[in-house]
Amino acid sequence: MRAMIIESFGGPESFSEVVLPKPEPGEGQVLVKVHATSINPLDYQVRRGDYKEYVPLPAITGHDVSGVIEAIGPGVTAFKPGDEVWYTPEIFAGQGSYAEYHVAHESIVGLKPDALSHLEAAALSLVGGTVWEALITRVNLQVGETILVHGGAGGVGHIAIQIAKAAGARVLTTVSSHNAEFVKSLGADVTIDYKQTDYVEAVLEATDGKGVNVVLDTVGGDTLERSPLVLEQLGRVVSIVDIATPQNLVEAWGRNASYHFVFTRQNRGKLDDLSRLVERGLLKPVVGATYPLSEIGLAHARLEQKSNGLRGKIAIDVTA
Amino acid sequence: MRAMIIESFGGPESFSEVVLPKPEPGEGQVLVKVHATSINPLDYQVRRGDYKEYVPLPAITGHDVSGVIEAIGPGVTAFKPGDEVWYTPEIFAGQGSYAEYHVAHESIVGLKPDALSHLEAAALSLVGGTVWEALITRVNLQVGETILVHGGAGGVGHIAIQIAKAAGARVLTTVSSHNAEFVKSLGADVTIDYKQTDYVEAVLEATDGKGVNVVLDTVGGDTLERSPLVLEQLGRVVSIVDIATPQNLVEAWGRNASYHFVFTRQNRGKLDDLSRLVERGLLKPVVGATYPLSEIGLAHARLEQKSNGLRGKIAIDVTA
The missing domain is CATH 3.40.50.720 (NAD(P)-binding Rossmann-like Domain)
Incomplete structure (x- = not known):
């Protein structure tokens, strides 16, 4: 799979594209084909090294996933292949979302609301939670x-x-x-x-x-x-x-x-709470700009600018 | 009535004893013969001028009352003369408790728990609340x-x-x-x-x-x-x-x-909550030292010392 990694902490130029083996879902985990991710201040803070004691290098970072379940590990009961899902990967634990595939424990994964595209869902998971x-x-x-x-x-x-x-x-x-x-x-x-x-x-x-x-x-x-x-x-x-x-x-x-x-904690319950508001038309994330995964560095640079002209969020199209 | 007043903010020597007319209870107010009061860090902070914008001079300060109702004003329904009561006078509003009599709105007054002496009740009202x-x-x-x-x-x-x-x-x-x-x-x-x-x-x-x-x-x-x-x-x-x-x-x-x-707010409900614990034997204030009202300055000086050897509270006997 394609992934954007950092091998050292630093500026937006720190990302490089690599090809890695597709991960496999373990006990209680799901394998998700990532359609979209997103960026947050947390992402550039991690990239520049604000949390370096928690982030072993090289690292795939990123804190939003919207995608489709491709496979499930033993013991998974809440999801099946083909389900559209969204979630925030566990922070400071395991691989992040800047990659074509991601594995996560089913307990932090939610069914994506139908009313949102993958780009919109990825723009909402961390900030909404x-x-x-x-x-x-x-x-x-x-x-x-x-x-x-x-x-x-x-x-x-x-x-x-x-x-x-x-x-x-x-x-x-x-x-x-x-x-x-x-x-x-x-x-x-x-x-x-x-x-x-x-x-x-x-x-x-x-x-x-x-x-x-x-x-x-x-x-x-x-x-x-x-x-x-x-x-x-x-x-x-x-x-x-x-x-x-x-x-x-x-x-x-x-x-x-x-x-x-508040330092965000993740669970499925919160995603389901957000989904109810989305389905009732009370909540919709605004995607102010979209970049392909290969240009994640440019997206970071834009978010870090004080006057970036952005409204809402930057989403990342991982299928592009 | 005897009262200890301050005419300027300063050290423990700022108190002087004066004789003033006994106050009269207004609409919804009770007149209480003060048997005991107490001192708290708030009291020396007020005395030295930490809250001078809220305390017009000359002032009778003090934030604990235990005593007996001597008269009630029009509209008072919860109390009658002879009731033993305790309360914290409204902070930064009206006269404080360093005096032989005090008036208060009935809404901040509670029935003193029988299990406590006046000295103990006065030692508990502000800190308990x-x-x-x-x-x-x-x-x-x-x-x-x-x-x-x-x-x-x-x-x-x-x-x-x-x-x-x-x-x-x-x-x-x-x-x-x-x-x-x-x-x-x-x-x-x-x-x-x-x-x-x-x-x-x-x-x-x-x-x-x-x-x-x-x-x-x-x-x-x-x-x-x-x-x-x-x-x-x-x-x-x-x-x-x-x-x-x-x-x-x-x-x-x-x-x-x-x-x-937290900056304490007063109401009868909290006093009643405390009384329940007192009556069940779960709560008892410790009076580590007692001074007469005329020696309130000495009591302040003692509380302000870092190593004052005190356990619990200093109570002030207003009847002495």
């Missing part, structure tokens, strides 16, 4: 609450807007002005141009000075430190961006705030 | 979980040990070695002498390398930053000590940790 974990499992977003989604036009943000709306929340989101209409079409109630205005002031203005119940941090920087300034009493911050910059949280006590730090 | 808020309301400590209580011999710590045990948790706690037997008598399973050993190593050793589910921070310093090192996956940190020192939380994401910041 992350948003579900953050907003539903961890902060338990409630109907009628108000949420601030940082970076609403991005890979995580554009999914968070849709899931928060589906949960019955009012959604405020920060975007560049040229993306305001885009995020409104996804359901955002209030857009804040973070380049033109201080978002703290804008949030307080949009909430009659009360602030929001939940902040989703997809951007890092000083978001943890400033979040109490936009939180109601007992508000919650949930962050998916690990940063090493010390944060002064002294304002958090007076708000009785909670902070939830 | 804080621990209940932290461990039960906010982190939802579960039967079978393991908790690390920092500062187990202190005012908050010695109550936290008892409530955590009553909730069915295994309790590890940091203490000076001379307090090890004391906290064991309250129910602590494992004591860690933080002066002799690194508590992170000690916690991992006592939990077969797995860590704890919950950390209660009553000490500040770098506890927020180091807590992920002793946490299991999805562990929770709850802190009642607001600190302005920036904290590097980069280890929190990998543990999927949550942090809860």
Whole structure:
């Protein structure tokens, strides 16, 4: 099978195409012909070596799969050859998704929703699972609450807007002005141009000075430190961006705030939860650009650019 | 009535004794003859000016009341004169408890448990409410979980040990070695002498390398930053000590940790919850020292000393 590997950590040029034997499914595993994968900030962080103690080299990385089951190992009961499936490969364990074939334990695999193409499903698995974990499992977003989604036009943000709306929340989101209409079409109630205005002031203005119940941090920087300034009493911050910059949280006590730090965990249940929203028309990932597997380095380079003009996600067509 | 007031923020010598008119209960309020009050780190923080924007001077401070209802205002339905009651006066609103009389809205007042003296009840109201808020309301400590209580011999710590045990948790706690037997008598399973050993190593050793589910921070310093090192996956940190020192939380994401910041809120329900544990013999505050109201400054000075030899709380006898 064709695969893109890295032999050393570094820039987007670190990938090289190789031909490797097709893997075989073991006990409880399925062999999937990968039709599409996707890229995430996690992918370039892994590539450049942020997690090098967890990633033995050479490595096939990549954290999204949409494809078709080609074979099943002993003991597999949930799937059969020909099933269309999607999932996030186990992070820091085994082969990633930048390859024509992938094996995974059946417990982390879901049946792909029919309403999504392989490119769309691959664009949703990791970010959808992350948003579900953050907003539903961890902060338990409630109907009628108000949420601030940082970076609403991005890979995580554009999914968070849709899931928060589906949960019955009012959604405020920060975007560049040229993306305001885009995020409104996804359901955002209030857009804040973070380049033109201080978002703290804008949030307080949009909430009659009360602030929001939940902040989703997809951007890092000083978001943890400033979040109490936009939180109601007992508000919650949930962050998916690990940063090493010390944060002064002294304002958090007076708000009785909670902070939830999320590093995605995978399971089939979450994929099925996402599928229900997709099938009901409440959730659809936006694929802003598509690259062939052989150009994965170019795709990485684009995602890493600060002003990349992207809306939603970059998908990778593995059949191209 | 006699009262201890501060006319300017400063050291323990800032208190002076004055005689003021007895307050009168308004709509929904009760007038309480104060038998006992207590002191907490919050009290010396208020006295020295940490919250000066919320405390107009001159001020009667103090955050614990145990006493007897002398009169009730219009509309009061839950209490009658002669009822023994306990509560935490509303923080940053109205008069505090360092006085012979106090008025409060009935909604924050509870019937004092018979099993406690006024000195004991006054020693429990604020710290008990804080621990209940932290461990039960906010982190939802579960039967079978393991908790690390920092500062187990202190005012908050010695109550936290008892409530955590009553909730069915295994309790590890940091203490000076001379307090090890004391906290064991309250129910602590494992004591860690933080002066002799690194508590992170000690916690991992006592939990077969797995860590704890919950950390209660009553000490500040770098506890927020180091807590992920002793946490299991999805562990929770709850802190009642607001600190302005920036904290590097980069280890929190990998543990999927949550942090809860608590600044006590008062209500009758929490007092009644505490009373049930007291009446069942599961919770009893320890009064390590008692001072008369006129010596409140000496009591403050003692609590502020790092090595004050105290176990549990300082109570103030307002009838002396």
